[in-house]
Amino acid sequence: MILFTLMSHQWKSFWRSRSAGKSLAIQIFLGFIILYFLSVTIALGFYLEEFIKKAFPGQDAVKVFCGFILYYFAFDILLRFLLRDLPTVALQPYLVQNIRRKQLIRFLNVRSLFTALNLAPLFLFVPFAIRVIGPQYGQPAVTGFLVAILSLTIFNHFTILFVKRKTILNSWWMVGFFAMVTVVGLCEYLGTFSFRSLSSAVFSRLLAMPWLGGVAIVAAVAAFVNNYYFLYRNLYLEDIVGRDKRREGSEYAFLNRFGVLGELIALDVKLMLRNKRPRSILIMSGFFLFYGLLFYKPNLIARQGLGNLLLGSVFITGIFIVNYGQYLFAWQSSHFDGLMAGRAPVHTYIKSKFVLYTAVCTIALLLCSFYGLLSWKLIFIQLAAYFYNIGLHTVISVYFATRSYKAIDISRKAAFNYQGLGASQWIYALFVFLIPMIIYLPVSLIGGSWAGIFMLGLAGLASFLLRDWWIDVLTKQFLKRKYQILEGFREK
Amino acid sequence: MITVNNIAKAYAGKRVVDIPALQIGQGEIIGLVGNNGAGKTTFFRLLLDLVKADRGEILLKDKNIAVSEDWKNYTASYLDEGFLIGYLTPEEYFYFTGKLANRSKADVDEFLKEFEGLFDGSVIKSGKYIRDLSKGNQFKVGIAAALLQDPEIIILDEPFANLDPTTQMRLIKMLKEMHEQRRLTILISSHDLNHVTDICSRILLMEGGRIIRDLHTGQDTLQELQEYFKV
Structure with missing residues (x-):
C-alpha cells in the first residue's frame, strides 16, 4: 500500500x-x-x-x-x-x-x-x-x-x-x-x-x-x-x-592581471569545470571539433561553391558559444542576486562574456587549423568563420541572453535536460546560422564563393573592432530587462 | 545617506512594500522588524536594485540607485544563499568579493583572522565547496564576505536567525566596532527583539508593506515592541 x-x-x-x-x-x-x-x-x-x-x-x-x-x-x-x-x-x-x-x-x-x-x-x-x-x-x-x-x-x-x-x-x-x-x-x-x-x-x-x-x-x-x-x-x-572529495581552490595567475574583468572570467571558467551540466557542454564542444571530418568532405572541398564548408566552419569554431551561450546568464542564476548586488559593474560583467567567448573561439580556431592538412582552403574559410564568431555571433549570443529569463540547475546532467529551454534559445540557434548565410549568399552570387567568404570575415572583423560600442548597447539592453531576469532566476 | 521617495511594490495586485518617505542618515543602525510577509526582504531588494519598484525612487548619496551604479562601490549586503557562489571554496569566494572591493589578498587574509574563531575550523581550508557546507556555515561565509568589503552601508537580512549564539554575540560586537570606527550605516532585519533593541539606534516596524512605527531606541522600546507582537 x-x-x-x-x-x-x-x-x-x-x-x-x-x-x-x-x-x-x-x-x-x-x-x-x-x-x-x-x-x-x-x-x-x-x-x-x-x-x-x-x-x-x-x-x-x-x-x-x-x-x-x-x-x-x-x-x-x-x-x-x-x-x-x-x-x-x-x-x-x-x-x-x-x-x-x-x-x-x-x-x-x-x-x-x-x-x-x-x-x-x-x-x-x-x-x-x-x-x-x-x-x-x-x-x-x-x-x-x-x-x-x-x-x-x-x-x-x-x-x-x-x-x-x-x-x-x-x-x-x-x-x-x-x-x-x-x-x-x-x-x-x-x-x-x-x-x-x-x-x-x-x-x-x-x-x-x-x-x-x-x-x-x-x-x-x-x-x-x-x-x-x-x-x-x-x-x-x-x-x-557520495562522499565528498577534498576540494582545493585554484587560481589562474594569468587572469589576475585583468582586475575585476579577470575575476569574472575566472568565475566562468570555474563554473564550467566544477559543475556537471556546463562541464559536459565543454566536453561536447571539444567533440564537435571532430565534426570537421564529417563536414569537410573531399567532394565539397573540390567544388566551386564553398557555402556548405563555411557553414560547417561556423559550426565548429562557434559551437561553444552556441552551447554555452544559450544559457549565458542562466548558468549563474543561483547567485545572480549576489552578482547584481555586488560591486562588479554590469558593463564589466558583459565584457567578461565577450572576452571569454573570444578566448575559447581562438583556441577552437587553433585546434581546427589542423584541418588545413585536408586543404589550404579550409584555413581561410575557418578564419572567416572565426571572425564572424568573435565579431557578430558573440553579440547575437549576449543579446539573446538578455532575453532569457529561465533559471537552470547547473548540477544536473546535460543529456536530455531541457530545463531552461525557451523560445529564445530556438530563435537564437536559427539566427546564428542564418546570418552568415545572409551575408555570404548575395555576395557569392555576384563575386563568387571567395568574395562571399571574404565579406563574412570582413563583417565579423568590423563588428569585432566595434566591440566596445556593442558592449555599451548590450549593457543598456541588459539593464532594461535586469529585473525580469532577476525575477526569473529567483524562481527555481 | 539613504532617501526613500514614495516607493511601492506589489506582486499580483497584493501590496508588498509601500513607503511614502523615509530618510536614513549616515551612521544610523536601523533594525527592521515585523512578521513574515511584512515586506522586509522586498524592501532590502528594492534598496539593492534587485526588484523594480512600481513607483517612486531610492537615492543613495543623492543618486538614484536604478540609474547610477555608484552605490555598489560602498554598499555590501547579504540577504540569502542567492548571494553565494556554490561552486567556489570559501577562500575563493572571499578573495573574489575582496578583489571586487579593491582589497588585496593580504587584506582579506588579515580580515579573516578575526573570523577564525567563528568559523571553528570548518570553513577555511575545509576542502569543501560552499554548496557542500552546512547551512549555518554558508550563512557565516555570506556575512563575512559582506563585512570584508569595507563598506559604508551594510544590509543584512535576518543575520541572527541562522547563527549559533556565540556567533550572534560576536557579530553584534563586530558590527558595533565597525560602526564606532567608521560610522558605518547598518540595516538589519530580525525577529530577535532583544538583539535589535540592543544594537539598533532606530527601529522600523513594518506591517503589510508599510512602516507603521519609527522608533528611536530608548528604555521602553523593547516593551513597546513586545506589546505589539503579543499574541
Whole structure:
C-alpha cells in the first residue's frame, strides 16, 4: 500500500515540477520526440523482417536477427550507463518517516523501472517475435524468446543501477567498466571473438529449446537481488549521495592581471569545470571539433561553391558559444542576486562574456587549423568563420541572453535536460546560422564563393573592432530587462 | 545617506512594500522588524536594485540607485544563499568579493583572522565547496564576505536567525566596532527583539508593506515592541 502512496508522490512531483508545468511548447516538443522514437521503434519491429531480407538476401531472417540480439543488449548497457540517473535524492524525506527500509527499497526498484529504455525492447522485439518467429518455430518458442528478452532487459537494468551506484562510491568501478567495454569492443574488432556467432548460437538454441528462457529469468532475479541487498546495506544518505572529495581552490595567475574583468572570467571558467551540466557542454564542444571530418568532405572541398564548408566552419569554431551561450546568464542564476548586488559593474560583467567567448573561439580556431592538412582552403574559410564568431555571433549570443529569463540547475546532467529551454534559445540557434548565410549568399552570387567568404570575415572583423560600442548597447539592453531576469532566476 | 521617495511594490495586485518617505542618515543602525510577509526582504531588494519598484525612487548619496551604479562601490549586503557562489571554496569566494572591493589578498587574509574563531575550523581550508557546507556555515561565509568589503552601508537580512549564539554575540560586537570606527550605516532585519533593541539606534516596524512605527531606541522600546507582537 505504501508503495502506491510513494508512487503517487512521484507522479505528482513529475507533473508539478516547475519546469514541467511551465512551458507547454517544450512539453509538446518532447512529446513529439518521444512519439517519434516510439513509432520508429515500432515500425522497425514490424518491418524488421523486410529489412533483414534486403540487407542479407538469401539468408534466414530469424538466424540473422539472432546474431544481432547480443549487440543490442551490449549497446543497451552502454546507453544505460551513460544516460541513467539514479533515483535516490527523492528518498531523503522518507528516510525519517515510519516506513520500513524494505518498502523503501522496493519503491526505489519499482520506480526505477519506469524508463523509456525498458519500453524500447518491447516495441522492437514483440512484433518480430509474433510475426516472424511464431509461424516458423511455434508458440512455445515465442514465449521462451520473449521471456528471455524481457529478463535480459531487467538484468541490464538492475546490473547497471548496481554498477552506477558502485561507481559513485569508488571511481575505479567506472574505470573498470570502460576498460571492459574497450576490451570487448577490441576483441570484436580484431575478430578474436565474435559476438555475432555467440549471439546466434545462444538464441538459435533458445528457439529450439524454449525452456532455456528460464536461465535468463535466473539471471534477472540474481541482478535484482544483488541490487536489493546492496541498497539494503547502503541506504544511508551519505553512502548513496557520495562522499565528498577534498576540494582545493585554484587560481589562474594569468587572469589576475585583468582586475575585476579577470575575476569574472575566472568565475566562468570555474563554473564550467566544477559543475556537471556546463562541464559536459565543454566536453561536447571539444567533440564537435571532430565534426570537421564529417563536414569537410573531399567532394565539397573540390567544388566551386564553398557555402556548405563555411557553414560547417561556423559550426565548429562557434559551437561553444552556441552551447554555452544559450544559457549565458542562466548558468549563474543561483547567485545572480549576489552578482547584481555586488560591486562588479554590469558593463564589466558583459565584457567578461565577450572576452571569454573570444578566448575559447581562438583556441577552437587553433585546434581546427589542423584541418588545413585536408586543404589550404579550409584555413581561410575557418578564419572567416572565426571572425564572424568573435565579431557578430558573440553579440547575437549576449543579446539573446538578455532575453532569457529561465533559471537552470547547473548540477544536473546535460543529456536530455531541457530545463531552461525557451523560445529564445530556438530563435537564437536559427539566427546564428542564418546570418552568415545572409551575408555570404548575395555576395557569392555576384563575386563568387571567395568574395562571399571574404565579406563574412570582413563583417565579423568590423563588428569585432566595434566591440566596445556593442558592449555599451548590450549593457543598456541588459539593464532594461535586469529585473525580469532577476525575477526569473529567483524562481527555481 | 539613504532617501526613500514614495516607493511601492506589489506582486499580483497584493501590496508588498509601500513607503511614502523615509530618510536614513549616515551612521544610523536601523533594525527592521515585523512578521513574515511584512515586506522586509522586498524592501532590502528594492534598496539593492534587485526588484523594480512600481513607483517612486531610492537615492543613495543623492543618486538614484536604478540609474547610477555608484552605490555598489560602498554598499555590501547579504540577504540569502542567492548571494553565494556554490561552486567556489570559501577562500575563493572571499578573495573574489575582496578583489571586487579593491582589497588585496593580504587584506582579506588579515580580515579573516578575526573570523577564525567563528568559523571553528570548518570553513577555511575545509576542502569543501560552499554548496557542500552546512547551512549555518554558508550563512557565516555570506556575512563575512559582506563585512570584508569595507563598506559604508551594510544590509543584512535576518543575520541572527541562522547563527549559533556565540556567533550572534560576536557579530553584534563586530558590527558595533565597525560602526564606532567608521560610522558605518547598518540595516538589519530580525525577529530577535532583544538583539535589535540592543544594537539598533532606530527601529522600523513594518506591517503589510508599510512602516507603521519609527522608533528611536530608548528604555521602553523593547516593551513597546513586545506589546505589539503579543499574541
